[in-house]
Amino acid sequence: MARKTLIAGNWKMNGLLADGVDLAKAVAAEVKKMGKPGCEFLVCPPFTLLTSVKKALRGAKVALGAQDVHFNPKGAHTGDISPLMLKDAGCQYVIVGHSERRADHKESNELINKKAAAAYEAGLKAIICIGETLAEREAGKTIDVCKAQILGSVPDNADGTNTVIAYEPVWAIGTGKTPTAEDVEEVHAAVRKVLAKKLGKGNANKMRILYGGSVKPGNAKEFLSLPDVDGALIGGASLKADDFIAIAKNSGQC
Ligand code: 13P
Numbered sequence: 001m002a003r004k005t006l007i008a009g010n011w012k013m014n015g016l017l018a019d020g021v022d023l024a025k026a027v028a029a030e031v032k033k034m035g036k037p038g039c040e041f042l043v044c045p046p047f048t049l050l051t052s053v054k055k056a057l058r059g060a061k062v063a064l065g066a067q068d069v070h071f072n073p074k075g076a077h078t079g080d081i082s083p084l085m086l087k088d089a090g091c092q093y094v095i096v097g098h099s100e101r102r103a104d105h106k107e108s109n110e111l112i113n114k115k116a117a118a119a120y121e122a123g124l125k126a127i128i129c130i131g132e133t134l135a136e137r138e139a140g141k142t143i144d145v146c147k148a149q150i151l152g153s154v155p156d157n158a159d160g161t162n163t164v165i166a167y168e169p170v171w172a173i174g175t176g177k178t179p180t181a182e183d184v185e186e187v188h189a190a191v192r193k194v195l196a197k198k199l200g201k202g203n204a205n206k207m208r209i210l211y212g213g214s215v216k217p218g219n220a221k222e223f224l225s226l227p228d229v230d231g232a233l234i235g236g237a238s239l240k241a242d243d244f245i246a247i248a249k250n251s252g253q254c
Contacts, residue, residue: 003208005039005224005253006164006231008127009238010067010095010212013046020049021056026241028060037061039231039254042093043238047081054090065093065127068101071111071118083122094119095127095233097153099170102129109152117155120162127164127210127233128153130191134171142169142183143190150194158199160206165191166233172213174236181222184211188228217246224251 015023024043031041044065045053054064066089070080086094096119097112116126130149132142146167154163167187172178179187188209196204211223212233223229232251237243248254 003160003206003230005251006042006208006210007039007244007248007251007254008042008065008093008164008166008210008231008233009044009244010098010233010235011043011045011049011238012067012100012235014239015045015049017049017052020045021052023239023241024049024053024056024062027244028057028062030241030245031060031062034248034254037248037254039248039251041248044093044095050086050089050091063092064090065095066091067095067098069094069096069115069119069124071114073118073122083118083124086119087122087124091124093125093127093164095129095166097129097149099129099131099168099173103170109149112153113155116153116158116163120155120157125162125164126158127166128158129166129168129212129233131168131170131172131213137169137171142187146187146191147194150191151198154195154198156198158207159203160208164208164210164231165195166210166212167191168212168233174214176214178214178219178223181226184223185226185228188226192228215247217243217250220247220250221252224253 041062066086096115101107119126132145208230210231210233215232
């Protein structure tokens with residue numbers, strides 16, 4: 001079954017109203033020029049920009065996503081945003097369990113699992129992030145760490161329609177360093193095996209597994225042409241429309 005390549009931008013904590021809207025408009029214009037792209041586009045701006053970015057994307061085949069979510073539909077949770085609020089703001093996707101949230105907010109696999117399950121309830125697709133630290137890689141624990149993260153943070157009712165996995169080695173994020181293509185394919189294939197055990201082969205074969213960590217126009221083809229890589233989750237390079245679009249074009253998948 002063909003998995004449609006997903007080119008996703010995680011803007012992280014970047015963008016004020018004017019530059020966020022300009023970026024979204026520039027991405028929208030480029031995607032419109034592509035006509036019927038063979039891949040799917042997604043941008044995940046900070047919460048404050050969701051509604052204005054949604055407007056700026058009007059008429060373009062670019063989906064909207066958020067970067068985090070609370071697992072409750074509403075209530076006394078100061079500072080949090082619920083899945084229904086994201087849906088209401090026009091989101092189709094939400095990123096959960098990004099390594100920056102696992103590190104900065106001590107998010108556990110259990111919590112991430114609850115967030116993803118709550119996202120499904122609201123009709124959102126969850127992008128569940130996994131990935132090893134440099135110490136874990138150097139200790140030869142990459143596959144074990146990713147396996148434990150998958151088993152703990154992916155809900156039992158995850159499938160190819162409601163879930164995307166993003167493999168992001170922590171040491172490759174924002175550093176310009178990347179694993180080799182062989183290393184990436186090895187991890188992605190191992191992740192798909194774990195998903196098959198947990199969710200069944202059919203679901204695992206339909207589920208997209210993105211690579212993230214210093215993806216740039218220059219390395220897009222190398223990673224995105226691998227058999228088990230179904231797209232990219234892009235941080236820094238998603239903040240420049242030209243780079244974001246060049247990644248898609250260079251990937252050979254769009
Ligand atoms: P960079 O592309 O800046 O390395 O960030 C990757 C990332 O964390 C996307 O979620």
